[in-house]
Amino acid sequence: KAGVTQTPRYLIKTRGQQVTLSCSPISGHRSVSWYQQTPGQGLQFLFEYFSETQRNKGNFPGRFSGRQFSNSRSEMNVSTLELGDSALYLCASSLELNRLPPNTGELFFGEGSRLTVL
């Protein structure tokens, strides 16, 4: 079974540009969540999608947006890039949105997209 696939793996942008990152979840997984990981702030939750609907959202400005398609693939977009947006963006998929038992609650992560903003 293929794992979570994120593209691109690395990218460099300049301030003011926008970027779109893609995530293909494990086949059959309906929930996709996105995280921003930086050395200073750790792992921060961006948003989660389930059945094409945003179900949860973290505390990020409106420049960060996302969507999920009918095949569960997800994209996130960051507009008007700032230097502080440089980070590793992680996507994770899971079977269900509900992480309480009897669901396992386990997330399966991709390798991430490393964004550098110059």
Add this chain to the structure above:
Amino acid sequence: AQTVTQSQPEMSVQEAETVTLSCTYDTSESDYYLFWYKQPPSRQMILVIRQEAYKQQNATENRFSVNFQKAAKSFSLKISDSQLGDAAMYFCAYSNYQLIWGAGTKLIIKP
């Protein structure tokens, strides 16, 4: 609001010895999950171990075990017979619908 605290930014242990990583959390919920995830350098995050709050028995996965103290809201990870491949960032996470993450502990294995 739920919070997860990992008070050890970095830990080091001699190969083959035992190390314990600490995690505390705050919640008013009675039913939830707790997780330890491992993120090796430049590799993807993977689940190490999971604990359901309603289970009193501590979870164990081979060399990895937890000490779950529900009343104290403590969830520590013990790694026995440490191996070089255990070197990674370890994240503690709490889940009641949404996952709340700790800041992580960097584990260094000394050969």
